[in-house]
Amino acid sequence: MSEKNVQELERKSIQYRKKILSIIKAANSGHTGGSLSAVDILNVLYNEVLNVSPDTFQDLNRDRYIQSKGHSVEVLYVVLADRGFYDEADLDTLNQYQSHFIGHPTRKVNGVEQNTGALGHGLPIAVGTALAAKKDGRSYRVFTLLGDGELEEGSNWEASMSAAHYQLDNLTVIIDYNKLQISGPVETVTGITNLKEKFTAFGYAVREVDGNSIEDLLEVFSHLPFESGKPNLILAHTTKGKGVSFIENQVNWHHHVPTDAEFSIAMEELDAAKLALGERNGTW
């Protein structure tokens, strides 16, 4: 991946963040912090990693992305629009009466693999999907994104045991490790710690990355599978609310909707970041 392409993706991330805030603002509801933390992960997945497009979405051999942390639906809808699964204008209907753009991922929206939203559901489904590939000798890969707070749901650990048992090296679990959940820091809520050790003990091949670094994400995905016969786990250290100074690392921004003033400042900050990116690279 050339430096220019990395910069293009970084620019995309800023665009995605602006759009996420815009649709949350318009809908007057949404999960702001968690959507912003996962932007770079979905950006790299959909633009560089996943073998899927609107044309191949019904193809049995497409790569699958199942978003288990369904509440961060805005990032998924924005990225799918950018990838051409539907018109960006459709996003204006988010959460509106009779819209099929529901506040959690739904298969009524083109490009969405599974209906999610209740936590701890994506990983078991992803395990079944990856197991089917193994049974059929198909080469597709399955990716699922989980929140760190979500790991409190026991079903994740049930599914992890199956993933290792069936040696699903075609499965990649990504943890959006932003360290915050709705009640406060994850560590203070349940003491979710030593995740690398926990997942390693459950049989995953684990890698840790900066989940808000396009370069790091491109690098880590290029090494899949990490180890033959083991499911892959990427512990992606992220910042909740990434990209806007006053949203970053703030518990109350879990599902806070920006006021007019906050929205203006956020747009200014993101525009400035884009400008800085252009200046840094001497382009745009």
Added chain:
Amino acid sequence: MEPGKPNLVVFAETLQALAQSDKEILVVTSDSRGSGKLEPFAKALPEQLVEVGIAEQNLVGISAGLAASGKKVFGVSPACFLTARGLEQIKNDVAYSDNLVKLVGISAGVSYGALGTTHHSLHDFAALQAINNIDIVVPADNFETQKVIETAVSHPKPLYIRFGKKAMPHLHQPDTPFEIGKAITLSEGADVTFIAIGETVAEAVEASQLLAQQRIAAGVISMHTLKPLDKEAVLKAALFTKALITVEEHSVYGGLGSTVASLLMDAQVYLPFKAVGFPDEYTVTGSQTEIFSHYGISPDGLAETAQQLLTGVLTA
């Protein structure tokens, strides 16, 4: 009635025969292959059995993923665990996501007898009926079991199939038409009709024979499909008989009885009616047969209920 096998055995045999020639069929078990009589299946078709361990949420989620990838999936686990532990997965991953899993609740109702409430499923009709996009079928005998398993493979909706483990008498001829959503009328009776489901149908048949000796004409309908309910069969019975009795191995709340009652009221059809099932109390200890008898789900008990219901009706 000719004695038959446990529906559980017929299920396992039927599924193995189907899976032998259709490699897309998979069975998913939660340490339940023994209780599901699936050891022969596991031995003959090891690649078509997925074991997930004692983890019912996982069983339903993995089944959903397999079904989404084109597999014909039968998720098999005791009904008590499958439909309580795995309820959110059934609601979201199977029904809401429209993944065509066939969930099979084995040793259902009070089949586990004296093992107690933890192992009973008297809530599953109520819980699953209230969920959109999942059909519910409860076969009464070996014939219905075989038919529903064969039909399930290509059924266009998520499905919950539920049965017990004791040997059941044969109720039908092999050429009886079977269709999900279409009740089977075993006999017609001008005085009273039993609308029964699952393993209670055989009890109702015997009750109708006892009533015949007392010159009470009792009909029996096997309402094998709880959802979608065969409304036509219910309303037809209500027109041609003087009283209706529903019988089920389930709480009286939210099962066949309350669904039929609600249908009748909505249709403004009023007639003597009794819903026989499990009252809202700690279930008595005993074998399945003893528990059935305790709650009046027995030939004598049902005949007596019919007589009481008809008191004043027949002479009027």
